[in-house]
Amino acid sequence: MSIILSSTSQGLLWAIMAIGVYLTFRILDIADLTAEGSFPLGAAVCAQLLVNGWSPLWATLAAMLAGVLAGWVSGLLHTVLKIPALLTGILTMTALYSINLRIMGKANVNIQMNDTLITWLTDTGLSKNNAVLVLGIIAVTIVITILYLFFNTEFGLSIRATGNNEEMSRANGIKTGVMRVIGYMLSNGLIALSGALMMQNNGYADINMGIGTIVIGLASIIIGEVIFPKITLGKRLVMIVIGAIIYRLIIAAVLELGVAPTDLKLFSAIILTICLSAPLVRTKLLAFILPSKERKV
Amino acid sequence: MEKVLELKKVHKTFEVGTPNENHVLKGIDLTIHQGDFVTIIGGNGAGKSTLLNIIAGNFPVDEGTISLKGQEVTKKKMEARSKEIGRVFQDPRTGTATGLTIEENLALALRRGKHKRLFKMGIRKTEKEFFKEQLKRLELNLENRLKSEVGLLSGGQRQALTLLMATLVTPQLLLLDEHTAALDPKTSASVLALTNQVVAESQLTTFMITHNMEDALKYGNRLIMLHDGKIVVDVAREEKADLSVSDLLTLFHKNSGESLTDDSLLLA
Ligand SMILES: Nc1ncnc2c1ncn2[C@@H]1O[C@H](COP(=O)(O)OP(=O)(O)OP(=O)(O)O)[C@@H](O)[C@H]1O
Ligand SMILES: [Mg+2]
Numbered sequence: 001m002s003i004i005l006s007s008t009s010q011g012l013l014w015a016i017m018a019i020g021v022y023l024t025f026r027i028l029d030i031a032d033l034t035a036e037g038s039f040p041l042g043a044a045v046c047a048q049l050l051v052n053g054w055s056p057l058w059a060t061l062a063a064m065l066a067g068v069l070a071g072w073v074s075g076l077l078h079t080v081l082k083i084p085a086l087l088t089g090i091l092t093m094t095a096l097y098s099i100n101l102r103i104m105g106k107a108n109v110n111i112q113m114n115d116t117l118i119t120w121l122t123d124t125g126l127s128k129n130n131a132v133l134v135l136g137i138i139a140v141t142i143v144i145t146i147l148y149l150f151f152n153t154e155f156g157l158s159i160r161a162t163g164n165n166e167e168m169s170r171a172n173g174i175k176t177g178v179m180r181v182i183g184y185m186l187s188n189g190l191i192a193l194s195g196a197l198m199m200q201n202n203g204y205a206d207i208n209m210g211i212g213t214i215v216i217g218l219a220s221i222i223i224g225e226v227i228f229p230k231i232t233l234g235k236r237l238v239m240i241v242i243g244a245i246i247y248r249l250i251i252a253a254v255l256e257l258g259v260a261p262t263d264l265k266l267f268s269a270i271i272l273t274i275c276l277s278a279p280l281v282r283t284k285l286l287a288f289i290l291p292s293k294e295r296k297v
Numbered sequence: 298m299e300k301v302l303e304l305k306k307v308h309k310t311f312e313v314g315t316p317n318e319n320h321v322l323k324g325i326d327l328t329i330h331q332g333d334f335v336t337i338i339g340g341n342g343a344g345k346s347t348l349l350n351i352i353a354g355n356f357p358v359d360e361g362t363i364s365l366k367g368q369e370v371t372k373k374k375m376e377a378r379s380k381e382i383g384r385v386f387q388d389p390r391t392g393t394a395t396g397l398t399i400e401e402n403l404a405l406a407l408r409r410g411k412h413k414r415l416f417k418m419g420i421r422k423t424e425k426e427f428f429k430e431q432l433k434r435l436e437l438n439l440e441n442r443l444k445s446e447v448g449l450l451s452g453g454q455r456q457a458l459t460l461l462m463a464t465l466v467t468p469q470l471l472l473l474d475e476h477t478a479a480l481d482p483k484t485s486a487s488v489l490a491l492t493n494q495v496v497a498e499s500q501l502t503t504f505m506i507t508h509n510m511e512d513a514l515k516y517g518n519r520l521i522m523l524h525d526g527k528i529v530v531d532v533a534r535e536e537k538a539d540l541s542v543s544d545l546l547t548l549f550h551k552n553s554g555e556s557l558t559d560d561s562l563l564l565a
Contacts, residue, residue, distance in 0.1 A: 150415075154408060157397075157419035161405055164394040171353070171392075172462075173379035173410035 005129055007252045011245030012136025013197045014216055016143055018244045019237060020190030021217030027151075028163035028183040030078070033089025033214055035191045037096025038070045040210035042192025043199035044100045047109040050200075056117045060196045067192020068185045070096060075181030093210075100207055107207040116200035132201055139197060140241055143190065148234045159183055160233075191217075215268050220244035222275040229279070247271070300367065301470055301502045302329040302352065307361035309347055321347045323526035325361070329470070334496055334503045336513040339523035345506045346387075348523065349474050352504070354378045366469055380410025383463030383501075385456060385476040392459030395448035399439060399458065402447055403428045406462035431461055435491065453484035457491060464495055471496065473505040489516070510542050522549060529553045 017039060024032040042063040049059035070092060078088040101107070121131035150156045161169045162179040169176050191213070199205045223246050224239030231239065254267050309322040321344040329335055339345050351358050354375035362371045365381050386392050393402050404420040425443065432440040435457045439450075447455060456476055463471060473492065477485035493516055496503050507513050513520055520537050522530035522545070529552045532540060540548075 152419050153415055154404075154413040154417045154419050155415040157401055157405060158413045160397060160401075161394045164396040165391070167386075167391050168394055169405075170375045171379055171382075171384050172405050172408070173376050174405070174413065175376050 002129070003252045003256070004249070005133065007248035008245050009129060009132040009136050010201070011220075011248040012133070012140050012241065013194060013201060014248065015136075015140055015194075015220060015241040015244035016197065017191045017194035017213060018217040018220035018240050019143060019147070020187045020194065021214065022221050022237075022240055023183055023187040023190070025218065025221065026163075027160055028180060028187075030085045030163075030180070030183075031089070032074060032085060032184065032187065034070055034074045034092045034096075034184070034188050035089075035213045035217060036210045037093035037100070038067045038188040038191045038210075039195035039198075039213040040100050040205070040207060041070055041096055041103075042067050042195030043205040043209055044103040044109070044207075045192070046196035047111050047199055047205035048103050048105075050111045050114040050116065051109060056115055056120060056200070060117060060193065060200075063196035064189045064193040067195070068189035070192070071185040071188030072181060074188065075184030078184070079177040079180050097207070104205060104207065109205045110203065111200070111205070112203045117197070118200050135197065139193070143193075144234075144237045144241070147237060151233055212265050212268055215265075215272050216244075216247065219247050219268065219272040219275055222272070222278075223247055226275055226278045226282075298330040298332075300328055301331055301333070301365070302327070302504075303362075303364040304328075304352070305362045305364075307351065307363065308359045309344075309351055309356075310359055313359075321526050322351070322358075325526075325528060327521075327528065329502060329504065331502055332500050333519055334501075334517035335505065335519045335521055336517040337504065337506050337521045337523060338508070338510060338513045343523045344526045345523050346474055349472050349504065349506060352470070353382055353384060353472055381469040383409075383466075383468030383471045385459045385463050385471075385473050387475040387478050389452040389455040389459070389479055392462065393447045393455055396446065398444050398446055399432070399450075400425060400428055400443040402458065402462060403431070403465060406465045409466050431465065435461060451484075453480050453488060456480065456488050460488070460492060460495060464499065464501065467499055467501070469502065471501045471503040473503065475506050475508060478508060492516075510545060514540055514542065514545070520545075524549070524553050 017035065021032075021035055024030045045066040046059045046063035049062055050056060054062070074088050074092045077083045077091060078085055083091070117135055118128065118131045121134055122128055126134060151160060158169065158174045159179045159182065161172070162174060162176045163183070166176050169179075195209070199209070202209075220243040221240055222243070224236065224243030227242070228235070228239055250271055251264065251267070254264070255261065259267060304325050304327040307322055307325040308320070311317075311319040311321060325348065337345055337348070350356060352363060354370070354373060354377070358371060362369055364370065365378065370378055384392070394405070397405075400420055404424065407424065428443060429440040432443075437454050437457055439445075439454065439458065447458065450458065456479075460476070476492070477488045480488060489512060492505075495501070503517070505517065514537070518537060519533040520530065520540070521528055530545065530548050532548070
């Protein structure tokens with residue numbers, strides 16, 4: 001029971017990062033690795049500000065803004081300097097490693113003595129686990145609501161069109177370069193926000209906490225897509241959250257089975273590989289089960 | 298009559314400075330007036346699509362100027378020119394955002410060339426009725442499928458939808474690049490008929506590339522033949538109306554000094 005509860009609350013915090021990854025990876029059709037740097041960036045900024053006495057709310061928002069800036073840099077590298085997306089992400093993520101170290105001043109910043117969004121909630125009498133759960137639900141609800149509304153505005157529609165068909169978008173007067181940069185900024189803002197929340201959950205920021213971020217994000221997205229391949233944007237965002245929770249549950253199960261925590265990254269990669277191959281496996285299975293005439297896929 | 302489009306001495310060379318250097322447009326002078334329906338033919342690689350692309354702003358010209366409605370746009374990007382220009386492409390996948398729904402595509406088309414605002418709903422309720430009415434004109438039953446993803450439509454349906462999108466906001470200039478070439482003969486004929494109808498209804502100034510000489514003669518009031526980066530035939534009005542395929546071949550021979558008999562592609 002407690003494993004389910006903690007997986008759910010952790011999943012909610014990770015889900016915000018996964019939604020960020022979704023914005024670039026699926027909506028803009030860009031493979032952006034900036035996440036590996038912007039996630040710990042959010043944690044670093046938030047931790048350092050908390051240590052310096054900032055209010056948890058402002059520290060968290062500032063962390064998000066730092067992510068937006070990181071996304072802006074990646075966006076410009078990609079759209080103005082025309083550097084391929086994959087390389088852009090690698091460049092920013094590498095640069096961010098140094099920047100994060102500078103922000104933190106050392107490899108690890110402890111905030112256990114400081115007020116956080118979570119201690120605000122535990123102060124009202126909630127247990128730590130429940131506090132994280134409540135925080136996760138509030139944060140995820142706000143993020144999904146805002147994104148849902150945003151992507152149904154003229155502006156949001158233009159961003160979706162840009163990722164879907166650049167030529168058509170330009171022929172309809174959409175400034176696709178600007179749309180991409182804004183997508184990068186939104187995406188990394190969310191990823192940094194997730195980093196800041198996760199850091200408050202962990203009680204410390206660590207320079208290496210970004211490693212594997214992209215794998216977790218993709219796994220959450222793809223688990224959701226395997227369950228429901230074709231759904232509208234609003235439902236998709238909810239499915240990513242469910243995907244992120246399922247992913248945490250799988251990880252918890254793997255740990256229960258006695259896998260060493262140091263082997264977790266290996267298992268993350270294996271889980272993602274399985275998810276990625278699922279559509280193919282499904283097609284093959286259907287082909288095998290159904291006679292060729294009834295086949296739909 | 299008002300000039301809609303004016304090209305002066307336009308040159309375009311691809312891959313400058315490489316062994317593949319390719320001088321595609323060699324000094325094009327062309328003026329199109331309000332209400333003209335120009336068909337354009339020419340062999341493969343003659344530069345027809347390139348001509349359309351430089352008008353739309355896909356890439357810059359090397360020399361010469363382009364004016365739309367008396368305004369020079371030579372240096373303007375495609376996004377900036379889109380306000381004036383409606384387009385249907387050869388590939389049915391190019392003209393629509395296939396991952397978006399029919400109504401979302403139409404909503405984007407309705408805002409062609411306009412500033413996209415953050416606090417305005419992408420699709421307003423009142424617009425849906427308008428979209429339905431417009432879709433009815435296509436007679437493809439799409440008016441009941443506003444929420445269908447465009448990726449689910451057939452090639453012909455998509456081209457008809459793209460044509461509707463290109464003309465939803467009346468364009469100063471409609472550019473059609475072999476927009477029925479990827480369709481089967483029957484669908485192709487019906488999309489062409491629809492095109493002709495839409496163009497006639499709104500008196501659209503139109504520039505249509507085709508590979509089919511019969512179509513080039515049948516539609517429009519002016520015919521241009523492009524050969525080796527130059528305009529070699531340009532006939533309009535009565536002169537065009539009286540033209541037959543064999544007249545056209547003779548004219549081509551006279552003006553270009555080359556024979557067309559072996560250029561089977563042009564006749565296809
Ligand atoms: N973006 C580009 N980059 C490099 N070369 C190009 C580009 N676009 C066209 N070309 C070249 O320019 C020449 C003319 O091409 P274009 O597409 O204009 O011909 P076309 O008359 O439309 O032919 P078709 O009837 O086959 O469509 C071709 O040799 C083509 O390879
Ligand atoms: Mg062409």
